[in-house]
Amino acid sequence: MTSPADPPNGVGASGPGLKLLAVTACPTGIAHTYMAAEKLAQAAESLGHAMKVETQGSIGAENVLSDNDVRDADGIIIAADKDVDRSRFVGKRVLVVGVAEGIHHPEQLIEQVRSAPVYGGEGAGEGAGSGGAGGSAGGKGRSLTYKALMNGVSYMIPFVVVGGLLIAVSLALGGDTTPKGIVIPDDSFWKSVNDIGVIGFQLMIPVLSGYIAYAIADRPALVPGMVGGWIAAHGELYDSEAGAGFIGAIVTGFLAGYLVRWIKMVKVPKFAQPIMPIIVIPIVATSALGLFFIYVLGEPISWVFEHLTDWLGGLTGTSAALLGTILGLMIAFDMGGPVNKTAFLFGAGLVSKNPEIMGMCAAAIPVPPLGQGLATLIRRRMFDDQERETGLAAIFMGFFGITEGAIPFAAARPARVIPANMLGGAVAGAVAGLASVEGNVPHGGPIVALLGAVGGVPMFFVAVVIGTAATALATIGLMSLSFGGGAGGSARQGAGAGVPVPVRERVPAGVVAEGAAVAAAAVSQGAAAGQSGQAGQVLSGYLTGQTVRQRLAADGKEAAIREMAELLAASGKVADVPELVRAALAREEQGTTGLGEEIAIPHAKTDAVTEPVVGFARAPEGIEWGALDGTKAKLVFMIAVPEAAAGDEHLRILALLSRKLMSAEFRERLLGAADEVAILRVLGEIE
Numbered sequence: 001m002t003s004p005a006d007p008p009n010g011v012g013a014s015g016p017g018l019k020l021l022a023v024t025a026c027p028t029g030i031a032h033t034y035m036a037a038e039k040l041a042q043a044a045e046s047l048g049h050a051m052k053v054e055t056q057g058s059i060g061a062e063n064v065l066s067d068n069d070v071r072d073a074d075g076i077i078i079a080a081d082k083d084v085d086r087s088r089f090v091g092k093r094v095l096v097v098g099v100a101e102g103i104h105h106p107e108q109l110i111e112q113v114r115s116a117p118v119y120g121g122e123g124a125g126e127g128a129g130s131g132g133a134g135g136s137a138g139g140k141g142r143s144l145t146y147k148a149l150m151n152g153v154s155y156m157i158p159f160v161v162v163g164g165l166l167i168a169v170s171l172a173l174g175g176d177t178t179p180k181g182i183v184i185p186d187d188s189f190w191k192s193v194n195d196i197g198v199i200g201f202q203l204m205i206p207v208l209s210g211y212i213a214y215a216i217a218d219r220p221a222l223v224p225g226m227v228g229g230w231i232a233a234h235g236e237l238y239d240s241e242a243g244a245g246f247i248g249a250i251v252t253g254f255l256a257g258y259l260v261r262w263i264k265m266v267k268v269p270k271f272a273q274p275i276m277p278i279i280v281i282p283i284v285a286t287s288a289l290g291l292f293f294i295y296v297l298g299e300p301i302s303w304v305f306e307h308l309t310d311w312l313g314g315l316t317g318t319s320a321a322l323l324g325t326i327l328g329l330m331i332a333f334d335m336g337g338p339v340n341k342t343a344f345l346f347g348a349g350l351v352s353k354n355p356e357i358m359g360m361c362a363a364a365i366p367v368p369p370l371g372q373g374l375a376t377l378i379r380r381r382m383f384d385d386q387e388r389e390t391g392l393a394a395i396f397m398g399f400f401g402i403t404e405g406a407i408p409f410a411a412a413r414p415a416r417v418i419p420a421n422m423l424g425g426a427v428a429g430a431v432a433g434l435a436s437v438e439g440n441v442p443h444g445g446p447i448v449a450l451l452g453a454v455g456g457v458p459m460f461f462v463a464v465v466i467g468t469a470a471t472a473l474a475t476i477g478l479m480s481l482s483f484g485g486g487a488g489g490s491a492r493q494g495a496g497a498g499v500p501v502p503v504r505e506r507v508p509a510g511v512v513a514e515g516a517a518v519a520a521a522a523v524s525q526g527a528a529a530g531q532s533g534q535a536g537q538v539l540s541g542y543l544t545g546q547t548v549r550q551r552l553a554a555d556g557k558e559a560a561i562r563e564m565a566e567l568l569a570a571s572g573k574v575a576d577v578p579e580l581v582r583a584a585l586a587r588e589e590q591g592t593t594g595l596g597e598e599i600a601i602p603h604a605k606t607d608a609v610t611e612p613v614v615g616f617a618r619a620p621e622g623i624e625w626g627a628l629d630g631t632k633a634k635l636v637f638m639i640a641v642p643e644a645a646a647g648d649e650h651l652r653i654l655a656l657l658s659r660k661l662m663s664a665e666f667r668e669r670l671l672g673a674a675d676e677v678a679i680l681r682v683l684g685e686i687e
Contacts (some may be wrong), residue, residue, distance in 0.1 A: 018049040018074045020113065021065055024102055025056035025080035035595070036079045036102030038662035043106035056084065075113035077102070081147065083215065086119055094119040103596065103662075104629055145254075152212035152253055153412045156204050157386065160408055161393045163200025168400035170194035177451045179351065182443050201404065205233035205246060208411060209253035216257025217264065220277040224260060224285035228252030231293050235338070238298020240305050241345070245337025246407045247414075248301070252293060260285050301338050308342040320356065320433035327357070328364035328429025328467070332421040335368060335403045335410065348442030355455065358439030362401070362454065363432035363463040365444025368421040369398030369405030370464070371471025379476050381586050387412075398468075401445025413479070420474035428467025435459035480589055538683045546570045547615035548676045552623070552636065560623050561585060561602050564638035567615045579608035580640055594625030599661050600633035604640045612641040616683065618671060635661070635670055660686050 024036040037053040044051035054065045065088070070076075075093040078084050079102030086094060095116040101109060174190020175182040184191045209229025213221035231237050232248030244251070263281050272280070308330070330343035347361035376383045376391030383391065390408050397405030410417040438455030441448060446464060449457045538544075549567055554560040565580045574580055583604035587593065594600045600623070615638045622632025660666055666682070673679040 018110075018114075019072055020044055020049050020051040020075050020077065020110065021069055021073045022051060022053040022077040022102070023056060023065070023080060023084050024053060024099060025082050025084055032081075032099045032103065034659050035597075035662050036099045036106075038659040039103050039106045040077065040079065040109070042662070043110055047107065047110060049110065056080070056082075075116060077109050077113050079103075079109070083147075083151075089119050092119060093117070100628065148212045148215035148254070148257060149250070150412065151215035152208045152210075152250070153408055154386070155211040156208040156411065157390055157408045159200050159204035159207055160404060161390060163197045163202075163204060164397040164402050164405050165393060166193055166197030166200065168197075168397055168402060170197060171400055171447065175451075177441055177448075177453045179441065182441065182448070182451070182453075202233065204404075204407070205243070205249045206230040208246060209249040209256065212250065212253025213256035213260065216254070217260035218277075220264070220281040221257050221260035221285065223282040224256035224289050225253050227286050228256050228289045228293060231290055235298075235301065235305070238294045238302060240298060240302035240338060241341065243337065243341075244297075244301050245334045245340070246411050247334050247337055248293075248297075250411065250414075251297070252289060255292075256285060256289050259289060305338045305342055308339065312342065312346045320360075320436070321430045322433075323357070324360040324364075324429035324431070324433025325426045326429075327360045328367075328425035328427065329422045330425075331361055331364040331403065331429070332368050332425030332471075333418065335407050335421075340403065344442070347439065351440065351442055355438035355440055356433065356436050358442060359437035359454065359456070359460070360429040360432045360439075362439035362444035362448055363428040363437060363460055364425040364467065365401045365403050366398040366446060366464060367424040367428045367467040367471055368403055368410075369394035370468040371421065371424045372406045372409040372417065372475060373398065374468055374472035375475040378472060379479075379586075381583075382476065382479055382589075399445055400447045401443050403444075409475075416478035417475060420471050420478060423474045424467040424469075424471025426467075427470045428463045431463035431466055432460060435463065437463065538680055538686065542612050543614040543616060543680075543683065544571065545676050545680060547613060548679050549615075549617035550676065550679070552617045552619045554619075555621075555623065557588070557600075557623060557625050558585065560600075560617075560619065560633075560636060561588070561638070564602065564615055564617060564636060565640075567617060568609070568613050568638060568640060571613050573611045573613045574609050574640070576608040580604055580606060583608060584638070584640075592626035592628070594627030594631075594633050595661075596627040596629035596631055597662065598622065598631045598634040598667065599637075600625045600627070600635070601637045601639065603638065605643055606640065607643050609640045609642055612639075614639050616679065618679075620671065635667060 022037070022040045024033050024040070033055050037055045041051055041053055052065060052069055053063060055062045067088075070088055070092065073092055075095070076089050078086070078094065078096045079099050080096075081099045084096075086096075093113060093116040095109060095113040097109060170184060170190040170193040171182050174184045174188050174194070176185065184194050206226040206229035209232065210222050210226030213225025213228075229249040229252050232252050233243040233245070235241055235243040260281055263285060264276070268276060312326075327343045327347065330339045333339045344361055344365075347358040350357045373391040373393075373395035376388045376394075380388060387409070394405035394409070406417070406421060410421065435456055437460045439448065439453070440455065441453040443453070446461070448454050449460050454460050547567055547570060549563075552560055552563055554563045561584045562581050565574070565577050565584065568574050568580070569577050583606035584602050587604060588602065593602045617636050617638075619632075619634050619636060622634050623636070625633040627633065666685070669682050670679065673682050
């Protein structure tokens with residue numbers, strides 16, 4: 001038996017006959033998972049290799065690799081944009097890339113896996129091909145950054161929601177308005193509820209940091225990341241009156257993750273390898289990161305806090321609008337970080353002497369969570385289900401003056417959300433300053449006005465409403481700009497504050513997710529009955545001769561979508577064509593539905609249709625759809641389902657559709673079919 005470090009049997013310049021394995025997965029686990037699996041299998045067969053592909057889709061793992069498969073494998077390709085357990089592949093050559101690489105460059109991956117590094121396990125040094133969540137040479141670091149940030153945000157959200165809502169409820173039901181703010185009596189039941197909520201809030205920053213690190217370097221990075229996040233959140237550890245907030249957590253998360261990755265690359269004797277991931281790496285990384293933050297990063301944070309306070313003190317005699325704008329910008333910038341705390345404590349310190357300054361702060365405090373929550377209501381399709389739920393919680397927290405309710409949105413999209421928050425905060429602060437709104441307690445949000453702790457209540461609410469609207473509209477506008485052009489990133493893409501987030505090497509998140517749900521529901525009902533082969537209808541009867549067109553007249557994406565919507569209307573299942581067009585174009589704003597390989601699947605989930613309906617048309621000259629592989633769409637499917645459509649079997653059928661469309665021969669027959677009957681006959685093979 002050959003050593004895994006040696007070239008596989010038969011591998012040479014032209015050595016055929018490899019036994020290869022692959023695992024494909026994408027965040028939504030629908031179209032791209034199966035497209036990559038099909039392309040890899042096709043490439044292996046054409047090159048004379050045997051390949052088994054495990055797909056980790058939304059319907060669970062299929063074609064699972066057995067221990068015997070792994071034992072006999074010459075190499076393993078992981079084409080995934082989510083974490084895949086590699087512990088079963090120890091001692092084997094493992095190449096880790098993004099799922100898009102599996103779709104667009106399968107032959108190259110098969111060639112590269114011949115010389116891929118041998119995976120030595122979690123505690124061993126790792127080469128480029130076995131990195132934590134890496135991608136291919138062209139996009140490995142960028143893909144890892146995106147996934148790490150999203151991993152941290154997804155684990156943080158429950159802490160924000162639970163902690164924030166418990167604090168809000170306890171303040172509403174047990175709080176008393178005092179000169180020191182809204183205070184809950186120490187002997188009250190609601191004080192205990194508030195304390196539990198505060199614990200949740202205190203944990204959200206370490207959790208964000210810890211799970212960013214975990215996504216980069218696995219379990220050994222979890223403790224350094226969480227401890228680093230705790231240090232970042234507690235300014236008293238580095239002589240600062242305010243912690244570094246969520247921005248500090250992002251910094252410590254990435255520092256911890258990459259520090260652990262670097263330590264794992266150090267070669268150690270075999271006897272030391274078992275204790276590296278559980279003792280040596282966590283202790284070394286935690287100590288190094290903690291001391292670095294306290295003695296290197298902590299000093300500048302303390303300096304910023306001190307000098308910002310002095311600077312604000314020099315502005316007290318200036319224009320009320322200018323001071324309100326500055327305080328609003330600061331309140332909304334880091335939401336609990338040193339800049340936010342500086343502005344808040346500055347206003348709180350002047351409550352008795354100059355309550356107008358606290359009034360400016362009180363108006364700006366609720367704007368970030370209220371604005372982000374409003375954005376999720378105005379443009380629901382720009383946000384995934386978890387974000388929409390978080391948006392409702394953010395509105396509730398904003399009402400009670402909990403600015404941190406906007407942190408999940410800012411952590412996910414710093415470059416778009418933070419400027420939008422600052423714009424709204426500045427507007428609210430300026431309006432409150434001009435109107436001489438007074439804040440008589442060191443707290444903010446509509447709750448203080450309802451409790452009688454604000455002077456100038458009408459203008460206070462005007463300031464909050466205008467600021468909230470400004471934040472919501474700015475967020476939507478900035479997100480729309482990033483989604484435009486069809487080649488953009490995901491709904492959670494694009495970071496700032498020193499955290500670069502990539503243009504993903506696949507159809508953007510949310511587009512595939514919703515597209516899958518839409519496509520899925522459209523083909524779900526009756527799938528198992530096998531009736532789609534009936535003459536004149538396929539895909540369980542949702543695509544019929546009425547919704548097939550040999551040739552589109554349109555030469556652009558928007559015109560094609562309008563033409564496809566009119567085609568679907570011929571089925572009698574479309575109640576409102578303009579609304580269907582609007583819904584489909586709204587999905588395009590989030591990113592291209594051009595999947596590559598000359599395929600586009602525009603889709604909409606809308607009550608403009610009364611039943612699921614699918615249409616198909618050809619564009620022989622091709623329509624520019626913004627596909628990431630640069631191809632123009634010649635095969636266009638349009639899918640629409642009512643909002644209430646749901647199902648499970650549909651995901652399996654969509655997987656079959658994705659696989660079938662990866663066949664060049666199938667696509668050629670679709671393009672070459674003589675008429676609608678011939679087209680339906682070809683499409684009938686999907687089931």
